[in-house]
Amino acid sequence: MKRFLIAALFALPLVAIATEVPMFTLTIKDHRYQPTTLKVPADTKIKIKVINNDSTPEEFESSDFSREKIVMPNSSIEVFVGPLKAGEYKFFGDFHQDTAQGVLIAE
């Protein structure tokens, strides 16, 4: 019961907001992001879906907009980002920093 209540409590804001947030998709293939430049609206809360098509885990990370989440092989995650001020924000794959690099442009 208690667990259910807690789960319900946590689920509330998700239900309330899930419908309004615009979503953008990034795909990881061969330890590279596609696209490498993603344009998103500034001053708006957005959701980024990261699909990992590699057979190895990756961590979607950004110090610029301060997010980190592990993406298991052949699966996807969703991360809420922002609202961000207009500007450029770098992101990377923590496990393959030499290849997995990208930029988020808020405008």
Place this chain on the structure above:
Amino acid sequence: MWGIALLVFREVLEAALIVTIVAAATRGVARRGWFIGGGIGLGVSGALLVATFAGAIAGAASGVGQELFNACVLFAAVLMIGWHVIWMSSHGRELAQHMKAVGGAVQTGASSLSLLLAVVALAVLREGSEVVLFLYGMMAGGADGLVRGLAIGIAGGSTVGFLLYFGLLRIPLRYFFTATNWMLVLLAAGLASSAARYLVQANLLPELGSQIWDSSWLLSDGSVLGKMLHILIGYDARPSGIQLVFYAVVVIALMLGTRLLGGSPRQAAVRPASKAAAAPELDAVV
């Protein structure tokens, strides 16, 4: 090899700094080596488990299981550190006096110590599970220099931990526990702020302002120094409002807790008898 070493180094460093502060804070407590060693062992086993079930954790709670899990681990550590800090405020001086008298080995604080064992375990578990996942991926990709990279990373991270530890030992005994207690308070506040960040990422908490300030031009989160300060005092180059709230709440709560529940050893010794008398006083303050 160096790529592997660098990632492992960063994760080990984060865990090592927490272990170091715990080690310093438990200076003079008997058998603490076993407690800390046990905590590290438990943490490594936990990290393997978490990595094994990473897929299931990520899928839980409609996709925000990873954030919830991280936030829970961090909050658990905050609670345990908080408890220890308040416990130390009434026993710390006693501990310091005993240490001066017998030059070490004090038989005390088993209960508080097992809390800190859990803090060590949680720290190693969180950073360790990332290392495990990373290495698993590297192994699958057939990277060479895996073992050497791992060894260099672990050695490097632990070395920095040891350097900090021996640096801390140079603090005069009179101020030692005050200093380590403050480090624990800031450590706990920083962990709480990180937990808040995970809950914002999962959209479970409002951000209350996305970037209150931006000091990344001065010291970025990605740099080694930035990472160290992130763990030690919760430094964040672009904090959100809610992170500052969590940080402040923990610092204030621990300061108040220390003030109200702690006190000098003498007061602590008398407390059981005068509990009834002390209670109204507490009410008056609150």
